[in-house]
Amino acid sequence: MQVANKWKILARELTGWDLMRRVKSGHDIALLPVGSMEMHGPQLPLGTDTYIAEAVCRMAATEMKGTVFDTISYTWTGMTKYSFPTVSMSMNMETNYVRMVCNELARIGLKRIYVVQFHGPGIALMRLAREFFEEKGVPLAFYGLLRMLSMPQSQYRKCKNGGIAWEASVCAASAKFLGYDATIDPTAWDESVPVKSLPGQNARKKITETGGLVGTLGTDDSHHEIIKGQVDLNIGMEILQDLAKNIASSADAMADLRDAWEDVDLPASWPSTIAE
8 A cells, every 4th residue: 555645644754733733624534553571572662553553543643534543552451461572551541541541532523433453362452442432432443453354354364274474474574564673583482492381371361261261370481472483474464455445545534434423422311202
């Protein structure tokens, strides 16, 4: 995807006046990439999740004439929390920080807000999407890219069926698209090193099978994305474009939702509809 010559997608490249003219002309789409600073073994960079979220946002912004704000890279990492190279925040800190940014975006008139995250499972931002709308009546769409990859039409299935190292391929394509010199080395993992079972793995599986949700933690690098298969830049780029197009296709629906709630006074309790 090519960025239009006269349409700058990055907020940091606009003057304040540029941005406000854009908002007043009806281009009120804000995209906020959210990644992580997380261990991905010896073969992928700490910024893997950040690269992918940022690349998808930039591609989607080009399609929908949106504005991409600076990426939030320090978040709750979950499973890899205690890995030495990982920098993890609390879940509440992630939710509250992203909420503060989105509050400011809404205040200046950006009323179609997209929060896009690659790191999973995205529980902190699922919560935010619900709470933000309930508090402000402003649609905030959370797109968890990992969840989107499981959709039936996803290009990700090409990887599953074709022996492609999907995350490495998407990371490599993202880094190339963004112009970063990221370290991606499929041969770095020593396959002779046995993969350890997580403590309590069988018990956790049984709880999950009953419909419950429990936490999980890794204990070494083998518990996060060992590369299996070939790195394919073309398929990686196809996956990125597929994700971006799905996000961009919701722009009109987001406008409809924005308009439907524009005149609703949320702080005032609405009259009861229960018959007297």
